[in-house]
Amino acid sequence: MLIGFAGLGRMGRPMATHLARAGHTVLAHDPGLDRVPDGLTAVAAAELAVADLSISMLPDGASTRELVVRGLADADRDHLHVVMGTVGPAVVRDLATTGPVAIVDAPVSGSVSMAEAAALTAMVGGTDEQFARIRPVLAAMTSAQFHTGPAGSGSAAKLAVNAVLATLSQGIAEGLLIAEAGGLDLPVFYEVLRASAAGAPYVGYKEEAFLAPDSAGVAAPISLIRKDLGLALDLAGDRFALPGAEAAYAVLNDATAAGLGDEDMAQVLAALRLRTTTKQEALS
Template sequence: MLIGFAGLGRMGLPMATHLARAGHTVLGHDPGLGRAPEGVTLMPSAAALAEAQLTISMLPNGATTRDFVLTGLADTATDHLHVVMGTVGPALVRQLAADARVDVIDAPVSGSVSMAEAASITTMVGASPEQFERVRPVLAAMTAAQYHCGTAGSGSAAKLAVNAVLAALSQGVAEGLLLAEAGGLDLRSFYGVLRNSAAGAPYVGYKEEAFLAPDTAGVAAPVSLIRKDLALALDLARAHRLSLPVSETAFELLDAAVDAGLGQEDMARVLTALRLRVGSRSV
């Protein structure tokens, strides 16, 4: 299948590469990319992707996604299907599905860059049953699991709900580490206890180095990204008059981390933000 892929960043690049390895012909566009990744033909403009029968966007925010869908895909065939895989929120996806010349569905993903490289991420799909069956083989080349969540926008709602839990869990681990440290525990030893306790979710296990050795662990998901997703989740909550006190507190800490210059660091740096807060109070 001829597939257009807009957004070849940290997550999009390995995903597009997996599509090419699966035998698809992949046209890619990303102004920030200097050379084409394996198996992907770089196109000079987003509009050049419109010749594909299916396009995918993994773009950083709603504004760039809206522009690509409404402007870049203005000259496609009538049976063109576009898959929004970036996290932009359900309201925008539903607006694009209503306003765009092409069919629009969403399939945001859950997982880190290393999981994208291993094609072990999960995708949550908002589409009609027929659209889901059409796109599922393509998604299966990039992801380990594909969940049909409902109509367009439902995948984005599921992603925001997942990341609300993730942000709360990240803050919970950070607070637990501070408590353990205050109690005189060695944090490496305590983390083994935490990982094997009732609180030992998979996230706790694979984020150990990010929490305990952040300077060398690398960045899987930056603070700025999870902050953006949590802001969208809180927007959705407010639209439905929901009170999410844990998410609101987690967002305040992510905000503090960004203000401290940690926006491009891994989301586990909320522990650093908490330490800075403690330090400011002791002055």
Template sequence: MLIGFAGLGRMGLPMATHLARAGHTVLAYDPAVERVPAELTLAGAPGELAAAPLTISMLPDGPSTRALVAGDLWAVAPGHVHIVMGTVGPDVIAELSHEQHLAVIDAPVSGSVSMAETASITTMVGATRDQFETVRPLLAAMTAAQFHTGPAGSGSAAKLAVNAVLAGLSQAVAEGILLAEAGGLDSAAFYDILRHSAAGAPYVGYKEQAYLAPDSTAVAAPVSLIRKDLGLALGLAHRHRLTLPGSEAAFEVLEDAMATGLAHADMAQVLTVLRQRNAARRHETPSTTQQTGARR
């Protein structure tokens, strides 16, 4: 099958390559990419992807996804299906679903770059049941698990909910390390305990080096990305009059991380931000501390 694929970043490139290795002809486009693996065919412009009966986008945000679907793909043939695999939020999916020239499915993914490289990521699919069954074999070439979440937009809602948990867990691990160190524990020894405790979620296991040896560990999910996703999650929550204090606290720390130059660092480096916050607090005078506490 001819598939158009837009977005050849750290996640998108291995995903497109898996499709090609599964036997599909992949016409790929990314304005920042000039060369691709031999399995892929590089398009010169995004509009060239419209020649395929099905297209996929793995783009970083809503505006770029909207520009592709509502603009560049205007010349698609009737019956064209577009799968949004980037995290853009359910509002963008709802907007794009009103486009008359194609059908939109959302299938954002959960997992790291290394998991994309081994096709072990998970996808949450917002589509009709028939659409889901039709595209599932394609998604299975790129992902290890495919969940049908309901109509278009529900996959994006599921992804935001997952990343809200992930952001909270990331901060909780960082706070646990700080608390253990304050009690005299070696951080590596504590992390070993944490991995084998009731709190030892898979995330805790595979993020160990990101927390304990960040300078020598490759970035899996940057602060900027999780901050963007958590912002979308909080936007959804606020529109539904939900108060999410844990997510709001995690977002504030991610904002601090962005402001201190950690946008491209791994999300585990919320630990660095919390260390900085606590170091500053220790240097406050007693009167300043009392004033800060009163404001809080």
């Protein structure tokens, strides 16, 4: 299949590469890159419209809207665009209603290493027919694909998942601080945590990020998690309260203000340590 792919960042690059390895012809667009990976063909945004199917893995709603409204304006009527970046359900539903092409959203859950291993989970919002059409394509990049409902529902599912991850990250960080205050060796405590009732899979694969952040690399930066959590809070609006998400968002704001926005989300631990230092200084 001829597939257009926009957005070759940390996640998009391996995802597009998997499509090419699966035998698809991939037209790739990313204005921030001088060249694209081997196996992909670099094109301008408007050239994505010649494909049967296009995918965007862009960081926000504004860039996604620009691509769809302007880049795909001349696409055929049967062209289908898959929004895989986390942009929020409102943007997806608006594009599905007013955009020049049919829209499906399929944001993914997982880290860069999972993208490289094609082990992501996709949450797909669209019709039954659209889901059937794109599922084989998604299977080249992901290990699980869930049909969550109509357009926009995939994005709502992604925000819900990331709200859990953000609060879970903060919970791990707070647990580490409590253990440290009690005189525990942190690697020993982490073994206890991983084997306890709180030992979700996320706890296990984030061990290095929490205990040895300098060597762990960045799986999901604080800036993106903060953006996603902000979208979740916007979705909640005045309709219902999200006290855990609000608390996690405040810590992510602190982390961003401290210059940690490009660091892995496990660095909420560093942000909480800074809070402690500031509190102690205020009391002294």
